[in-house]
Amino acid sequence: AQSVAQPEDQVNVAEGNPLTVKCTYSVSGNPYLFWYVQYPNRGLQFLLKYITGDNLVKGSYGFEAEFNKSQTSFHLKKPSALVSDSALYFCAVRDSMNTGFQKLVFGTGTRLLVSP
Amino acid sequence: GAVVSQHPSRVICKSGTSVKIECRSLDFQATTMFWYRQFPKQSLMLMATSNEGSKATYEQGVEKDKFLINHASLTLSTLTVTSAHPEDSSFYICSARAGKVYNEQFFGPGTRLTVL
Numbered sequence: 001a002q003s004v005a006q007p008e009d010q011v012n013v014a015e016g017n018p019l020t021v022k023c024t025y026s027v028s029g030n031p032y033l034f035w036y037v038q039y040p041n042r043g044l045q046f047l048l049k050y051i052t053g054d055n056l057v058k059g060s061y062g063f064e065a066e067f068n069k070s071q072t073s074f075h076l077k078k079p080s081a082l083v084s085d086s087a088l089y090f091c092a093v094r095d096s097m098n099t100g101f102q103k104l105v106f107g108t109g110t111r112l113l114v115s116p
Numbered sequence: 117g118a119v120v121s122q123h124p125s126r127v128i129c130k131s132g133t134s135v136k137i138e139c140r141s142l143d144f145q146a147t148t149m150f151w152y153r154q155f156p157k158q159s160l161m162l163m164a165t166s167n168e169g170s171k172a173t174y175e176q177g178v179e180k181d182k183f184l185i186n187h188a189s190l191t192l193s194t195l196t197v198t199s200a201h202p203e204d205s206s207f208y209i210c211s212a213r214a215g216k217v218y219n220e221q222f223f224g225p226g227t228r229l230t231v232l
Contacts, residue, residue: 090159106160107159
């Protein structure tokens, strides 16, 4: 069965500094990987995805993520954090080997807090 | 990106009543829709998946007679919480996906249900 781990409940970073939110995954086949962001009392907003191709994926709001097959990781990064980036971030994976509706499995979420 | 709407955004009801939540894909045809439940400070729990015109597939432990899902068209899915009880109080989020399984899911803004 597919699974996602986000080892950090919270990440604290000062505005202007680079940020990294970690994600590792486990699948049987090839992974389809996604990052979403959630603001308080709101649904999830899509940031970026990796399906195939270039390991470095660029997404919305200046975020990017690097797919590392050997480490089964898909860490989210941003070169310079903004206070407005403070939110809850979810990593998700879909296993290409799964049948049926191809369920998307979410990590437990990482709260990012960017201080001024 | 694509837009998914949910209505209502908040609902308060008495115990024993039924509540219907609507989910609409506004600018694309959603071949598959998903319903999630999110508890405070926790990740999303998939409740059920549905394709247009088909019966929903429920996750283990989710009562299909309590959480009725109808995916009547390619742009509309409804979740009805029947005979609601206080323990059903939660944040319910719908999601929609068009076409291929590696496409991203787009999420609605969520519905906060409070059962008194």
